[in-house]
Amino acid sequence: MHVVICGGGVIGASIAYFLSLRGVEVTVVERSGVACAASGKSGGFLALDWCDASPLQLLARRSFALHAELAETLEADWGYRRLDTLGVLASDSRDFSSSRALRTPPWLGPETAVHGRLGTEASTAQVHPGDFTKAMMQAAGARGARLRLGAIESVRLGDDGKRATGVIVDGAVLEADAVVIAMGPWSVLACQWLPLPAVYGLKGHSFVFHYQPPSTPHALFLEYEDQRGEVDSPEVFPRTDGTTYVCGARGHDPLPIDPDHITIESGPSARLMRQIERFAPDLAASEIVATQACYRPVTEDGLPLIGPVPGVSGAYIATGHSVWGILNAPATGEAMAELLVDGEAKLDLSAFDPARLRVLPAEDVGPAPAL
Ligand SMILES: Cc1cc2nc3c(=O)[nH]c(=O)nc-3n(C[C@H](O)[C@H](O)[C@H](O)COP(=O)(O)OP(=O)(O)OC[C@H]3O[C@@H](n4cnc5c(N)ncnc54)[C@H](O)[C@@H]3O)c2cc1C
Structure with a gap:
């Protein structure tokens, strides 16, 4: 066959x-x-x-x-490892220092707070x-x-x-x-x-930084509230190869026929970068290895x-x-x-x-x- x-x-x-x-x-x-x-x-x-x-x-x-x-x-x-996963609140304007439920990784900014453990090495990996x-x-x-x-x-x-x-x-x-x-x-x-049946493509943007967190690596799922009260959900994954991946901002361009013609939309990627600057200033200041966008099939x-x-x-x-x-x-x-x-x-x-x-x-x- x-x-x-x-x-x-x-x-x-x-x-x-x-x-x-x-x-x-x-x-x-x-x-x-x-x-x-x-x-x-x-x-x-x-x-x-x-x-x-x-x-x-x-x-x-x-x-x-x-x-x-x-x-x-x-x-x-291919960088497989088990790791703990944390839920993190972040905001443009709110001070979370009093609502920290767990120890917040030291490389995250002051406007962040870990609100819970979403997974452990037994249940999450990368x-x-x-x-x-x-x-x-x-x-x-x-x-x-x-x-x-x-x-x-x-x-x-x-x-x-x-x-x-x-x-x-x-x-x-x-x-x-x-x-x-x-x-x-x-x-x-x-x-x-x-x-x-139909299959659609939903676009997301991401960055890869040359950055290794100075403490135990965790996968992070953020709820990021901006000044207008809108909430985004960036995800952060430090990897075994010394890079850290962040994705989040949704794009709007239709799927191009050629995968090589996928573009990076300046609005969403700038919005994601602004958020990273707030919730992880050292990460945002490190070398960018890739700025990218892709479509997930739904x-x-x-x-x-x-x-x-x-x-x-x-x-x-x-x-x-x-x-x-x-x-x-x-x-x-x-x-x-x-x-x-x-x-x-x-x-x-x-x-x-x-x-x-x-x-x-x-x-x-x-x-x-x-x-
Ligand atoms: C920002 C983002 C973050 C994500 N994070 C996670 C995560 O943390 N964990 C997780 O489990 N999933 C995650 N996903 C989802 C996951 O990436 C996708 O579900 C998965 O990669 C889809 O794989 P695929 O092989 O179906 O499609 P694709 O990876 O899109 O592969 C399809 C292939 O088909 C090829 N192709 C297209 N047209 C033709 C043609 N005419 N002839 C031949 N080949 C063609 C393309 O070049 C491409 O290589 C994420 C998705 C996005 C967008």
Whole structure:
């Protein structure tokens, strides 16, 4: 069986890895570069139980365990570590010095206060998401998976239109027994080729600083109130490579067809930087390694699409993981490999069945993009 995976983000790379473990012939087709989009620019925060009491619970718990297992068993280092996670209040104008519930890390500014422990080393962890994605692709490659750079232009169907027989990459046919759409927010392009529900891209901005906190590293989730009373939620993740990642400000530009054309919007990124200057002045003053933006893939009901494309045999989709794509990639990869090889996944995927949502009519995707 030859499986073509469209998209070399964390989801595509994880599916490739778990298929390669089963001895399946795999080609990942990636338009720009492995982890070039959200999978390389996200926080990489992992939580065992933050999806509990939601349909994501089992996927998240299995993924959290797999992250630990992969860090143990694979050779590469992608900065996996367990760490405590704190909730922090911050404000442009309020003095929190009297409302500090726990000791506030000394590198945070005076207008901050830790209000609670959101996770411990038993329940929260982190990875460098780009390094993790590349390591999964590399491990798949070591077992024979191929990476092909090129843009998927469409999915090829058999004469009856009910069977996927391959894809068109940069004008050339690439034959396959099964095709998996894993193009993150760009999976919406596949609505022109297959009966699939919509996928949207929500944009976020982030900075990476050359900065290592002078005390025990914690993942921080802030509630930042500005002078007008508006509240933002920046997230801060010190990493093992001596950098610290901060994300938060939402962007508004529509998703460009080419991932390399994502722009940094000056308003949101300046707003995020102003907040960092207030809540962590030393961090803001350190060298900036990256100023970046990316889009997380979301669906109409906020749950991922993981499973077969209704009515087209050999066609599958795995996307829409929203804020938990790095966390949930391993169990998604494992489940997709089981689905493709065994015909059924051990994990119950019914909540993620693509057939649960309305199909987006091809004409609503807009004219065929100039790939
Ligand atoms: C600011 C921010 C912070 C986040 N923080 C976290 C976090 O802390 N923890 C967590 O679990 N999740 C986090 N996420 C979510 C996570 O990053 C995403 O859910 C995940 O990266 C999505 O992975 P993906 O593989 O589906 O998509 P992507 O990473 O977008 O990959 C899709 C790939 O498809 C390729 N592609 C596009 N068009 C084509 C084409 N025509 N042909 C071939 N290839 C194509 C792209 O180049 C890209 O490489 C965050 C997201 C954002 C935006």
